Amino acid sequence: IMREEELEIAIKVVIVGNGGVGKSSMIQRYCKGIYTRDYKKTIGVDFLERMIDIDGEDVRVMLWDTAGQEEFDAITKAYYRGAQACVLTFSTTDRCSFEAVKDWKKKVENECGEIPTVLVQNKIDLMDQAMVTFEESEALAKSLGVRLFRTSVKEDLNVAGVFRYLATNCHEMI
Numbered sequence: 001i002m003r004e005e006e007l008e009i010a011i012k013v014v015i016v017g018n019g020g021v022g023k024s025s026m027i028q029r030y031c032k033g034i035y036t037r038d039y040k041k042t043i044g045v046d047f048l049e050r051m052i053d054i055d056g057e058d059v060r061v062m063l064w065d066t067a068g069q070e071e072f073d074a075i076t077k078a079y080y081r082g083a084q085a086c087v088l089t090f091s092t093t094d095r096c097s098f099e100a101v102k103d104w105k106k107k108v109e110n111e112c113g114e115i116p117t118v119l120v121q122n123k124i125d126l127m128d129q130a131m132v133t134f135e136e137s138e139a140l141a142k143s144l145g146v147r148l149f150r151t152s153v154k155e156d157l158n159v160a161g162v163f164r165y166l167a168t169n170c171h172e173m174i
């Protein structure tokens with residue numbers, strides 16, 4: 001958490017999870033208010049930001065996207081550096097992405113230590129194709145000791161709440 005000239009607080013949030021769970025879409029949705037089915041990613045690490053008000057103070061939320069390079073260690077090192085909060089993401093329709101969450105958490109912990117973290121179950125608009133039950137998601141969140149958010153980036157459900165929660169958590173730590 002950085003205080004720049006005592007005026008501004010900025011937090012770097014990393015969004016991790018298997019490819020296809022909706023990480024880039026989440027960043028686009030939250031920072032630009034848009035959703036596209038086939039958003040073209042740029043290669044390398046990209047970030048977008050949004051200013052929010054936490055208890056009357058401006059907080060700059062900076063979101064980092066691995067841009068589909070999840071598997072390349074060289075990129076992830078830079079990606080994780082200095083991260084102060086983490087979003088662990090999986091998709092309702094992708095069982096593998098759910099089972100990979102524990103490994104993603106370990107990876108972030110190795111690079112960043114213990115930082116405020118949430119679990120996000122995205123694509124809840126596709127519950128009719130669900131490969132993960134609500135009970136399983138809740139059990140996972142409980143075992144990881146983090147709060148669970150159920151989101152639909154497509155329908156704009158609960159996305160802002162994720163980052164407000166993390167920013168509030170980080171703000172309280174200052």
Ligand code: GDP
Nearest residue numbers: 019020021022023024025036037123152153154
């Ligand atoms: P990433 O690889 O984790 O960054 O995933 P993307 O953001 O590229 O999303 C993968 C696909 O899932 C894209 O076609 C998105 O439009 C779609 N997607 C993302 N979020 C949602 C959602 O909440 N609901 C549905 N139905 N599709 C979504």
